[in-house]
Amino acid sequence: METATRCSIFCILPPQVLVAIAKNAPTPEQREAAIDALSIDHSLRNQRQTFSLMGGLQVGALSSVSPDASGRPQKHRTIYDCGQGTALPGNVKRTEGQAAVTDSSVDHAYDGLGDTFDFYLNNHERNSIDNKGLPLIASVHYSNKYNNAFWNGQQMVFGDGDGAIFGDFTLPLDVIGHELTHGVTGSEANLVYQGQSGALNESISDVFGSLVKQYKNNETVDKADWLIGKGLFTPRVHGTALRSMAAPGTAYDDPILGKDPQPADMQHYVNTPSDNGGVHLNSGIPNHAFYLAAKAIGGSAWTGAGPIWYDTLIDKNLKATANFAAFADLTVRHAGLRFGNNSPHQKAVFDAWQRVGVLKKAAQVAA
Amino acid sequence: MRRIHVAVVIWLSVLFAPSYGKCGTTVVLLRHAEKATSPANDPPLSAAGESRANVLADVLADAGVGAIFITEYQRTRQTAAPLAAQLHVNPQVIPASNSHELVEVIRNIHEGVVVVVGHSNTIPTIIAGLGGPSVMISDNEFDNLFILTIGPSGTSFVRLHYGSNSTSAKAPAEKQEHAMQLKFSRSGGFAGTATNVEGVVTFHDGTAEVNSSNGYQRSLNPAEVQSLKQSMDLKYLRGLGAPQTDLRDAYQYDVVIDLDNKKRESFSFHDQAAEGKTNNLLQWIAEECRKIWEYRTKQ
Numbered sequence: 001m002e003t004a005t006r007c008s009i010f011c012i013l014p015p016q017v018l019v020a021i022a023k024n025a026p027t028p029e030q031r032e033a034a035i036d037a038l039s040i041d042h043s044l045r046n047q048r049q050t051f052s053l054m055g056g057l058q059v060g061a062l063s064s065v066s067p068d069a070s071g072r073p074q075k076h077r078t079i080y081d082c083g084q085g086t087a088l089p090g091n092v093k094r095t096e097g098q099a100a101v102t103d104s105s106v107d108h109a110y111d112g113l114g115d116t117f118d119f120y121l122n123n124h125e126r127n128s129i130d131n132k133g134l135p136l137i138a139s140v141h142y143s144n145k146y147n148n149a150f151w152n153g154q155q156m157v158f159g160d161g162d163g164a165i166f167g168d169f170t171l172p173l174d175v176i177g178h179e180l181t182h183g184v185t186g187s188e189a190n191l192v193y194q195g196q197s198g199a200l201n202e203s204i205s206d207v208f209g210s211l212v213k214q215y216k217n218n219e220t221v222d223k224a225d226w227l228i229g230k231g232l233f234t235p236r237v238h239g240t241a242l243r244s245m246a247a248p249g250t251a252y253d254d255p256i257l258g259k260d261p262q263p264a265d266m267q268h269y270v271n272t273p274s275d276n277g278g279v280h281l282n283s284g285i286p287n288h289a290f291y292l293a294a295k296a297i298g299g300s301a302w303t304g305a306g307p308i309w310y311d312t313l314i315d316k317n318l319k320a321t322a323n324f325a326a327f328a329d330l331t332v333r334h335a336g337l338r339f340g341n342n343s344p345h346q347k348a349v350f351d352a353w354q355r356v357g358v359l360k361k362a363a364q365v366a367a
Numbered sequence: 368m369r370r371i372h373v374a375v376v377i378w379l380s381v382l383f384a385p386s387y388g389k390c391g392t393t394v395v396l397l398r399h400a401e402k403a404t405s406p407a408n409d410p411p412l413s414a415a416g417e418s419r420a421n422v423l424a425d426v427l428a429d430a431g432v433g434a435i436f437i438t439e440y441q442r443t444r445q446t447a448a449p450l451a452a453q454l455h456v457n458p459q460v461i462p463a464s465n466s467h468e469l470v471e472v473i474r475n476i477h478e479g480v481v482v483v484v485g486h487s488n489t490i491p492t493i494i495a496g497l498g499g500p501s502v503m504i505s506d507n508e509f510d511n512l513f514i515l516t517i518g519p520s521g522t523s524f525v526r527l528h529y530g531s532n533s534t535s536a537k538a539p540a541e542k543q544e545h546a547m548q549l550k551f552s553r554s555g556g557f558a559g560t561a562t563n564v565e566g567v568v569t570f571h572d573g574t575a576e577v578n579s580s581n582g583y584q585r586s587l588n589p590a591e592v593q594s595l596k597q598s599m600d601l602k603y604l605r606g607l608g609a610p611q612t613d614l615r616d617a618y619q620y621d622v623v624i625d626l627d628n629k630k631r632e633s634f635s636f637h638d639q640a641a642e643g644k645t646n647n648l649l650q651w652i653a654e655e656c657r658k659i660w661e662y663r664t665k666q
Contacts, residue, residue, distance in 0.1 A: 145657065148556040150638065153613030157511060164664035166558070175557065184614035193612060201615070229557070257561045274552065275619060280559025363474050 018158045033097065073127040075117045076135040079106045082142045082157075089139045089155060105140040105170045109158060112176030113138060119177070120184070123302050123311050129183035130313075136180070140170055147173055151182035163235055172231045176192040177212030178205040188317040196323040198279035203286035207309055210245060215302045221241045221294050224301065227251065248284030264288045266324075266357030286324060296348035308335045308349060328353040391518030394473055395427065396494060398487050401509050401533065404634040412445045415531075419509060422530040424449035426512070432456065433479040438463040443484040450482070463489050470496035470587040474517075486644045498522045509533040520549040546570055546599050554654040555619035555637075561641075562618075564659045568595070577655060598648035599624060607634055614638065620652055 018213065021273035055267055063122035075096060081103070093106045100107045113136045120126035128134045137155035146159025149169040156179045158169040169175055182205050191201040206228050214224045227258075229242035239252020239260070262284030263269055272278045290305060297304035311334040312318060318330055332350050339345035351357040380428040400423070401416035409568065412420060427450055435451055435458040437443040461469045466489045473481060474497070480655040494502055497516045499522060550563035563603070566579040569585070575587040575595065586651060601624075619639040620627045624632040636649055 145661070147558060147562050147660070148616065148638075149620060150557065150614060150616040150619070161659065162664060165663075169557070178557070179616065186613065186615075193615060205615070232558075242561065252561070256666060261560050273620065274563070275555035275559060276555060280555065280557075293401075 007332055015274045031313075032166075032224050035120055046206065063302050073121060074134070075114055075128075075131055077110055077113045078115075078135065078137050079109050080137070080139040081106065082139050083088065084141055084144050086143050088142075088152065088157065089137060089140050090141075093140075100313075103140075105158065105160070105168055106170070108170035109138040109140050109156070109176065112173050113156075113180065115173060115216050116177045116180045118304070119215050123215065123306065126184070128178060130187040134183075146239075149179055150292075151179045151186075153186065156180065161232070163234065165234060167234055169232065172213075172229050173216060174206075174209035174213045174228055174230075176209075176233065178209030178228070181208040182207040184208070185313065189322065190320050191318075191322060192277060192320050193276050195277040195279075196282065197321050198276050199282035200286055200322060200324065200327050202279045202283035203290070204309070204313060206243060206245065206283060206289045207306075208285050211302045213299065221298055221304070243287065245287040246290050260341050262287075264356065285356050285358065286327065289328070289356045289358065292352035292355055293349045296351065297345055304345065305349070306339060308345065311338060315332045332359075377441060390478065391516055392473065392476050392478060392485060393430075394497060394515040394517065395430070395480065396483045396490050396513040396515060397423070397446075397529075398407045398504055398509060398510060399440070399446040402442045409440055409442075411441055415500045416442070416509070419530040419533075420446045421449050423447075424453050427482065427527050428475055428619075429447070434459065434476075434481045436461055436469055436481065436483045436485075438485060443486070447482065447484045458484075458636065464491070466492045469493060469498060471648070473497060482609045494524070502526070507533060530553045534542075539581075545627045546596065546624050547627050548623075549595075549599065550625070551652045551656070552621050553616065553618050554621070555652075563662065564656050564663065566655060566659050570596070579662070580657045581659065581666070583659045585655070587590070588623050595648070595651060598651065600648075601632055604632065604634055607636060618634055618648070618653075620656070622652065632659040 010349045063331040077087075077094075077096050079094045080088075080090035080091060080095045082088065093103060094101050096109050098264040100110075117128060117136065120128070128136065132366055137157060138158065140158045140160075142157045142159050143305070145162040147162055147166045147169075149158045151155065151157070156176070158175075159166075161167045161169060182201070185201055185204050189202070193201055210224070210226060213219075225241075226246040227241035227244055230240060232242060233239055234255060235253060237257065238254040239257065241251045243260070243262060246252040248264040249260050251262070261270070262281055262283055265288070266285060270278045270281045272281070275281065290309060293308070294301040294305035308331055312327065314332045315330055315334065318327065323328075332346060332353070335343070335346035335349040350359065378391065399412070399416070400419035401413045403410045403413045403416075420432045424529050432450070432454055433456070435447050435456050437447050437460055438457045439460055439462050444458065444460075446639045450456075451458050459471070461487055466485075469483065470493055473483075483490070485493060487506065487508070489595070490504060491502050492512075494500070494513060497515055497517060502511075502513065504511060510530050510533040514525040514527065516523045519645060536629075547570055549568040549570075550565070551567075552563065554560070554563045556562050564579065564581070566583065568575050568577050570592070573589055573592060575586075575592045576584065577587065578584050604622075604624075616638050619635060619637055621635050622633065626632065
């Protein structure tokens with residue numbers, strides 16, 4: 001093993017234990033050692049992640065899908081129904097190529113998985129979540145009046161919403177893009193879901209969730225709404241969506257829900273132990289940076305700022321524990337690599353991070 | 368063997384001469400700390416034993432210890448290790464079967480403080496050999512600290528205990544801890560802060576009441592109180608470990624249990640943690656959070 005020279009007790013601990021140590025260790029040294037161990041080895045990380053992605057549920061049984069005669073990667077979707085229970089994945093309702101069924105949640109999930117697969121394939125030559133043709137699995141009607149959608153490391157899970165505040169979580173395409181992108185991030189940098197790296201993990205899901213929607217609707221940066229989860233609220237809610245990338249903190253202001261608490265810049269960064277250290281709060285900061293960069297570059301975001309963010313996400317130099325500044329530096333570097341140093345693209349990216357307070361004015365633009 | 372011991376005595380005399388007057392020898396005797404279950408012939412200390420060894424180092428830090436005697440078994444070396452490291456004293460090995468020789472060595476030390484780390488069957492022999500009373504150490508006792516003072520006017524003997532109580536079984540102690548309050552909160556999820564909820568269960572004898580800052584309130588019926596109390600199995604909850612980390616956008620539940628002995632237990636879990644588990648506390652909390660949310664949406 002390449003890392004033998006750095007081996008300590010942390011080398012043999014599973015990542016979830018390391019994360020727990022990183023979060024709870026009594027001394028800064030222990031925390032740092034755990035964080036260090038988490039970010040050690042990129043090759044091992046990928047191997048481990050692939051194993052994890054292929055390991056559980058039915059995923060292991062379904063082998064990766066081979067390209068068809070045209071050589072183009074093919075989708076392989078399976079949608080399950082939990083029937084308001086919590087046992088995953090539930091009963092199969094629709095598999096690849098089958099006609100629409102009467103259950104709209106099943107069909108929305110099926111279509112959304114397909115749109116997300118097409119987005120990654122057509123724009124980034126990415127063959128599914130793991131770039132190895134991983135079959136896509138989603139379960140709908142999870143639990144009772146469940147106001148959530150999540151990625152469990154192997155598949156997507158959608159609740160029906162309570163009907164009072166939230167509707168069906170399969171409705172907005174960006175929610176589906178968001179959850180699948182957690183799988184993509186998991187097979188790349190696998191940003192630790194805690195604090196700043198966790199907020200980056202969330203932001204990347206919002207960014208690509210929004211891009212999937214913009215690409216599908218063929219919206220330019222000026223036409224796009226830059227909202228996350230539009231259509232999820234019932235009409236009684238005073239709000240348009242769950243998050244706004246254009247103006248974090250303004251998505252809703254409702255008597256029951258309160259006001260959208262997302263910060264848009266580092267001055268308003270929130271320190272909190274809940275929500276894995278505020279990953280759904282502080283994601284507003286990198287979200288807004290992406291919006292600013294995409295708007296400055298103009299055109300369609302999936303050909304401008306999108307590829308810069310994608311190049312950053314798959315860069316092996318992006319550590320699992322990266323903070324906002326480390327991620328920002330890498331986006332500036334990739335803007336230069338893709339569009340040229342001192343190009344308007346690179347300047348737009350640098351300015352965006354500087355405006356949200358992540359990069360300093362005096363900082364050198366990375367070559 | 369005898370030559371070695373003579374050398375030890377000379378070395379000890381030199382060591383103790385400057386700092387102690389002729390006020391006799393204080394011998395601190397103890398059995399090794401809690402041991403692991405394997406290997407059977409020479410097990411190391413268990414985690415409990417290691418922490419007891421650290422306590423020993425604290426207890427004897429300022430006692431003026433000039434020499435430490437251990438046996439050939441690693442559990443005695445490990446018990447003495449934190450103290451030895453702290454004092455920069457190199458422990459002397461005298462085999463467990465040679466207790467009478469150790470007694471002879473100690474009798475030839477006329478001043479200072481020495482520590483003897485032995486076994487449940489050798490420590491009583493050594494104490495008796497040095498003129499102390501007859502003592503017995505049972506198999507599950509690891510917290511005895513015997514102090515034998517040998518002076519010109521005779522011996523005095525004190526039996527102390529150090530570290531956590533090793534004889535009272537752990538399980539009954541835990542059963543005596545009663546929950547006074549159960550605080551829980553739900554955060555995370557795709558919607559983030561918008562769907563946060565929290566609540567507190569307060570127990571009074573056989574009754575309990577749930578309250579949330581949003582005005583939600585309900586009394587638990589006696590059967591539910593009993594079932595909830597049973598589900599707060601601290602041993603099980605302490606063993607839950609770190610939350611699953613490949614979950615993204617799953618709800619995070621943070622739980623704090625305040626016990627009547629002023630102790631506090633806290634842990635976190637995510638959606639699905641309760642799936643397939645026999646303990647229903649996690650399911651109860653998830654369901655109560657849903658009810659508290661529902662109450663909020665009906666305002």
